[in-house]
Amino acid sequence: MRETTTRRGQRAESLAATYLEGLGYRIVARNFHARGGEIDIIAFDGEVLCFVEVRSRQGVKFGTPLETIDRRKIRRVATAARSYLEKLERPWPRMRFDAVGIVMSVPPNIELVRDAFEAG
Numbered sequence: 187m188r189e190t191t192t193r194r195g196q197r198a199e200s201l202a203a204t205y206l207e208g209l210g211y212r213i214v215a216r217n218f219h220a221r222g223g224e225i226d227i228i229a230f231d232g233e234v235l236c237f238v239e240v241r242s243r244q245g246v247k248f249g250t251p252l253e254t255i256d257r258r259k260i261r262r263v264a265t266a267a268r269s270y271l272e273k274l275e276r277p278w279p280r281m282r283f284d285a286v287g288i289v290m291s292v293p294p295n296i297e298l299v300r301d302a303f304e305a306g
Contacts, residue, residue: 194290198242199226202286205296211236215270223266227286231300235281237267239302242288251287252299264305 189197203213206229215228227238239259241251263283271278285302289295 194242195240198288198290199240201288201294201296202238202240203227205286205298206238209298218266218270220266220269223262223264223269225263225266225270228270230279231284233279235279236284236300237263237270237281238284238286239263240286240288242290244290246289250297251289252285252297252302255285255303260303260305267305 199216203216206227207213209231211229211231213227213229216226218225218228225237226240227236229236229238239255241254243249243251243254260283267281267283271281282301283303283305285299287297287299
């Protein structure tokens with residue numbers, strides 16, 4: 187039986203969360219939804235609040251997972267990040283946008299890019 191896209195995405199997000207925790211990140215939220223956007227993982231890397239986009243692919247024949255992050259996706263993540271920040275007390279912590287790309291091979295190939303994009 188083939189794995190659904192939704193299930194594969196959930197598995198990739200779980201792999202990413204475990205990977206980030208292994209690097210010392212402290213996960214504070216997963217799958218944060220806001221009008222106009224969603225953030226896969228929200229975590230602290232030390233004192234820095236990180237909004238993490240997770241992308242996965244079965245292979246790299248048509249490009250790497252991280253190459254699928256386009257302007258539209260960045261806008262949606264930024265919109266959700268603003269919504270999340272509005273729920274926090276000021277002053278807001280330092281923040282950045284990270285990305286995790288996972289090629290779902292055996293074993294999975296995981297790549298983290300810190301400060302992967304700016305939400306300008």
